[in-house]
Amino acid sequence: AQSVTQLGSHVSVSEGALVLLRCNYSSSVPPYLFWYVQYPNQGLQLLLKYTSAATLVKGINGFEAEFKKSETSFHLTKPSAHMSDAAEYFCAVSESQQAGTALIFGKGTTLSVSS
């Protein structure tokens, strides 16, 4: 069965510092991988998506993630944190784009940004 592990339920950085949010997955087949962001009192919004094209995926708001098959990882990074990046971030995996397959979400990582 697929699973997603997000290491660290809470990450704190200073404004301007590097953001690194970790995600490891388990999948028996090449997966599709996603990062979503949730701002307070809002629904989830797609940040970026990996679908077996380039291993380095660029998303919105300056975020990017690198798919590393050997490490079964899909960590999310941003070179310089902004106060507006404070939110909860979810990693998700799917084994297929075919109908009948759902996304499996990690438990989320809350990012705090201090000035």
Next chain:
Amino acid sequence: DAGVIQSPRHEVTEMGQEVTLRCKPISGHNSLFWYRQTMMRGLELLIYFNNNVPIDDSGMPEDRFSAKMPNASFSTLKIQPSEPRDSAVYFCASSSTGGGDTQYFGPGTRLTVL
């Protein structure tokens, strides 16, 4: 596009009452998902539909929960009778092909059962 629409945004009810949550997916999307989010359990998939047909309801916690999708533009999640442990934020999401396609989430319904 208006995005996924959910109503109500907030619902406060008393234990034992029936609660109905509503969702309108993005026009043209043929897959719809219901999730529940709590501090303790995180984001849980309850049920999802492809082309209005329920595909997997294994996440529905018990018989008190039921979901329907009578047409491509409307779905309901019903809890009867409601219990305090059902208090959570319920999200609806839709996608165009199901499976690993991008899911677009609604703003959620915050349910409080007293």
